[in-house]
Structure formats: C-alpha cells, structure tokens
Amino acid sequence: MPELGEVEIVRQNLERWWVGESASEVVLEDEHLLTRGTPERLETLLRSPCKAMQRRGKYLFAEFDDAYVVFHFRMTGKITREDDESPEYTRLAWHVPAGWLTFKDSRRLGHVEVVEADEFDEYEPIAKLGPEPHDLDGAMLCSRVNGRKLKNALLDQTVVAGVGNIAISEIFFDEELPPEVSGDELDSEQWDRLARALPRFFDALIADQKSDEVMYLNQGKAENPFTVYKREGEPCPRCGALIKRKKVAGRSSYFCPECQA
Numbered sequence: 001m002p003e004l005g006e007v008e009i010v011r012q013n014l015e016r017w018w019v020g021e022s023a024s025e026v027v028l029e030d031e032h033l034l035t036r037g038t039p040e041r042l043e044t045l046l047r048s049p050c051k052a053m054q055r056r057g058k059y060l061f062a063e064f065d066d067a068y069v070v071f072h073f074r075m076t077g078k079i080t081r082e083d084d085e086s087p088e089y090t091r092l093a094w095h096v097p098a099g100w101l102t103f104k105d106s107r108r109l110g111h112v113e114v115v116e117a118d119e120f121d122e123y124e125p126i127a128k129l130g131p132e133p134h135d136l137d138g139a140m141l142c143s144r145v146n147g148r149k150l151k152n153a154l155l156d157q158t159v160v161a162g163v164g165n166i167a168i169s170e171i172f173f174d175e176e177l178p179p180e181v182s183g184d185e186l187d188s189e190q191w192d193r194l195a196r197a198l199p200r201f202f203d204a205l206i207a208d209q210k211s212d213e214v215m216y217l218n219q220g221k222a223e224n225p226f227t228v229y230k231r232e233g234e235p236c237p238r239c240g241a242l243i244k245r246k247k248v249a250g251r252s253s254y255f256c257p258e259c260q261a
C-alpha cells in the first residue's frame with residue numbers, strides 16, 4: 001500500500017503530465033470516490049489549468065486558481081496514465097494532452113475531495129499532519145514520540161507524516177530495533193540515526209521504484225523490493241536466523257529475532 005515514497009512518485013509523474021494543462025474530458029465512473037464537493041465542481045476544476053502538484057504525508061493535492069483537489073490512495077489507489085479512459089478498476093479519469101489520467105483502485109477505499117482555497121488551512125486531514133520525515137531531527141522525533149511505543153507513534157500521522165508499516169519494518173531492521181521497542185528505550189544517538197533513516201528510506205525507495213505506474217506488493221504482480229517486509233521464514237541477510245512476523249500496533253511487523261532482540 002502506498003506510503004510517502006509511492007505517493008511522491010505519483011506526484012512527480014502528475015507534475016510532468018498535468019501541471020499547466022486542463023482536462024478536455026472528465027469521466028467520474030464512481031461517485032463514491034468523491035467524499036467532499038460535488039461532481040460538477042470537480043469537473044469544473046479538472047477542466048481548468050492545474051497550477052501545481054503537491055504532497056503532504058500520504059496525501060496528494062492538485063492546486064487550482066481557487067481550490068484544491070485532494071487525492072488519498074489508502075490501500076490500492078493510484079493514478080496512472082492510460083491510452084483509454086476505462087481500464088480495470090477505474091473510478092475517475094480525465095483527459096489531458098499526455099493521455100488519460102486515471103484513478104484506479106481495486107479495493108475502492110481511496111477517495112478524492114474538493115477543498116475550496118479559503119477552507120484549505122483548516123482542512124483537517126492535512127492540517128493535523130505531523131512534519132515530513134525530511135524536516136525532523138533526532139531531538140524533535142524523540143519529543144514527538146514522547147515515550148510511546150515507537151511503532152504506534154510512527155504510524156500516527158500526527159507525529160510524523162507519510163510513514164507506514166513497510167517503512168517501519170525495514171527501518172527497524174536496519175537500526176536493529178525490536179518491533180515492540182518503546183520510545184523511552186532509545187538514546188540520543190539512536191534518535192539521530194532514526195531521524196536520518198526515515199528520509200533515507202523514502203529517498204531510496206523513490207529512486208528505485210520511480211516509474212509511470214507504481215506497483216504495490218498487495219497487488220501480486222510486483223516483485224518484493226524489501227529486505228524483511230513480507231519475508232517471513234526467509235533467512236536474515238545479516239545473521240541467517242529466520243525472519244519472523246508478529247502483529248504490533250495492529251499491523252504485521254517483520255523482523256529478525258536475533259538481530260532485533
């Protein structure tokens with residue numbers, strides 16, 4: 001499922017395909033996709049020039065003269081460029097000179113919202129987000145986690161924006177942190193390392209996975225690019241012990257029981 005890195009790849013693609021352009025056709029296949037604003041308002045905006053593509057955490061938003069269109073992908077949502085307007089799982093498509101920009105979503109949990117410019121500062125899903133991983137140092141991260149269980153705190157988008165379950169498994173493995181480690185067990189050097197590891201993980205993922213269509217592991221076709229995530233039973237690349245899986249904070253953590261003890 002998309003975390004900061006996958007959403008940033010889509011942002012960069014849309015910046016290339018869409019900014020400066022307006023749609024000549026708009027097809028809202030699934031009205032349930034739109035959870036704020038009207039279909040008419042959405043269509044009017046998409047038919048006007050897109051001024052910028054921005055991202056905060058896992059939210060992507062297109063800026064127009066007097067409003068924003070916010071995209072949230074949740075489990076399986078993504079935006080791709082297509083030759084026709086109705087490939088499988090299309091919920092919304094709009095035609096720009098580069099092709100059909102298509103919101104596809106097999107689980108249909110994603111959504112699109114229209115937020116007028118004068119409401120944007122108070123638009124809660126984005127207003128309440130914590131800082132981006134790239135804007136945090138060790139001391140800030142430590143104080144935001146505030147002694148909570150580290151995984152719970154990092155999944156909380158008000159603590160730090162854009163981090164998800166995959167990043168946490170991978171970074172905890174790199175930093176040799178037990179899956180259930182608590183914030184008050186880390187020393188200041190570990191906080192500094194963690195604060196550097198978060199943006200480094202996303203930067204590497206973006207460089208590695210950048211493509212016109214981001215593939216998600218839960219969609220089956222993608223190869224697993226991760227070191228421990230979804231690798232239960234495989235040998236740890238550091239010590240050879242078998243990778244384990246355990247639910248922590250309601251989500252599967254993948255970890256080495258030896259290195260991360």
Ligand SMILES: [Zn+2]
Binds near residue numbers: 240
């Ligand atoms: Zn190991």
